[in-house]
Amino acid sequence: MTEVFPDISNPDAGPEDLHQALTKLFIDTITNQPRSLQKRIGPSEYGHPCDRRIGAKLAGAQVVNNRGIPWKPLIGTNMHEWAKETVARHTLTLPLADILGPRYMVEMRVNVGDEIDGEPLNGDCDIYDRVTATALDYKFVGGEQLRGYRANGPGPQYRVQAHSYARGWVRKGYPVRHVAVWFLPRDQEFRQNHFWSEPYDEQIVIDAMNRAAGISRMVSALGTAALPILSTADAMCTYCPYFLPASTEVEQACPGHPGATGYVR
Ligand code: SF4
Structure with missing residues (x-):
């Protein structure tokens, strides 16, 4: 039997009030959810092609690029969660999983190394597949980005990230x-998805760590005064947390790479 609640309808309220109420709920929820408090640089960031951006992160520079309600990241985060649950559930149902263990290791923490300023470089790898010995990361991206990755590969940042997770798994004892x-x-x-892979190469990680360690030494010595002298790259500056158009105080905010084109990996 359907329960009947008291009539709370308001003859003066229309669909636009409903729209406003739900919009407020969504915006409040998104803006009040806990932000990432991670100060330490992670595997997803230290391969970024811009030295200044890495330096700003290591220096703990203030985020100045407020890009409004992070709706697209929210979609990506929720899709990520769905994928994680789907694979984790599935892997327990595979034949002999109770004897051989799961095929897929899902979202497990790995330690890539300790080489950046003596700080451990840790991250959460989306999937390690024990059958193909593959470390995999998901990216949920928009159409323009997807076309770029299909045409040009994952770019240095995501490539370094993927190899870093692989190194983390090797350090855990997995091939x-x-x-x-x-x-x-x-x-x-879904058919637009693009799967990129290549053989694992530890040297890619070592080179990236050495580069980040060099930037870290500059930042340790000079603080944010290192930022103006660090080199930049045309790498999606408008998405960079430290981007402020026409900024002249580079120690506080970056005006972007000279002549940046916007969407470039
Ligand atoms: S705005 Fe561009 S040039 Fe400046 S730190 Fe960010 S990525 Fe580098």
């Missing part, structure tokens, strides 16, 4: 032969 980044469309049909 890794391949790395992969699976680009999944955030606003297109």
Whole structure:
């Protein structure tokens, strides 16, 4: 039997009031959810092509680029959660999983190394596949980005990230032969997905760590005064947390790479 609640309808309220009420709920929820408090640089960031951006992160520079309600990241985060639960549930149902263990290790923490300023470089790898010995990361991206990754590969930041997770798994004692980044469309049909992979190469991680360690030494010595002298790159500056158009105080905010084109990996 359907329960009947008291009539609270308001003859003066229309669909626009409903729209406003739900909009407020969504915005309040998104803006009040806990933000990432991570100060330490992680595997997803230290391979970024811009030295200044890495330096700003290591220096704890203030985030100045407020890009409004982070709706697209919210979609990506929720898709990420769905993918994690789907794979984790599935892997327990595979034949002999109770004897051989799961095929997929899902979202497990790995330690990539301790080489950046003596700080451990830790991260959460989306999937390690024990059958193909592959460390995989998902990216939920928009159509324009997806076309760029399909045409040009994952770019240095995501490539370093994938190899870093692989190194973390090796350090845990698991064999890794391949790395992969699976680009999944955030606003297109599933068939648009793009799966990139290559053989694991530890040298990519060592080179990236050495580069970040050099930037870290500059920041340790000079603080944010290092930022103006660090080199920049045309790498999606408008999405950078330290981007402020026409800023002249580079120690506080970056005006972007000279002549930046906007969407460039
Ligand atoms: S705005 Fe561009 S140039 Fe400046 S730190 Fe960020 S990525 Fe580098």
